[in-house]
Amino acid sequence: MSSLAKQISVPIFSGQNYDYWAIKMKTYFQSQKLWELVEEGVTLQEDSSTSSSDEKGKLENKKAKDSEALYYIQTAVADHIFPRISVATSAKEAWSILQKEYQGSTKVRIIKLQTLRRDFENMKMKDSETIDEYYTKVRELVNQLKSYGEDIPEKRVVEKLLISVTEKYDPIxxxxxxTKDITTLTLTELVGSLEAYEKRRSRREENSLENAFSLN
Structure with missing residues (x-):
């Protein structure tokens, strides 16, 4: 177990927001170089008696790493969730049990992914929303897509924001x-520009309203 792993506390899953928990755990496993074992499991050789000592050593190391990953999953779920994975003997098995129960079967996940894709394509900003509120909704949907295995490139999110904000943002x-290269424009730059325009527009409207009252 690495010193980094000892310092970092794994997020606890209590039955809510599985998608967010799964993203955090995947990142955690990647940081510990364990994600491949969680996702694919340990491939056991059919006849270990014919394996070289080097191959046996590698296999034992993989088994130890798998046990480490399984331990992380066990400690990352609340006590009332633990019985569901208590009989799992590998990280992949425990992960699959939780994924199937909280995300559904492969067929259900495919249907859900299709729904999320459609939601992303159809998403439009409401007149009552601020840039921050709308961007938060877009990010949440992007994160949901990621939890179902689909990574949305930043460039695509940039393009989505540009075409889906309300008409009052047309000038900016x-x-x-x-003036900008859209292919290299970052989300931070775009959202910053949109929010700055939003604040200027809001100040102008406030000043116009104050002037109107002063004339009465």
């Missing part, structure tokens, strides 16, 4: 499209 969107 046009300026961005004409």
């Amino acid at each position: 969107v046009t300026t961005i499209e004409e």
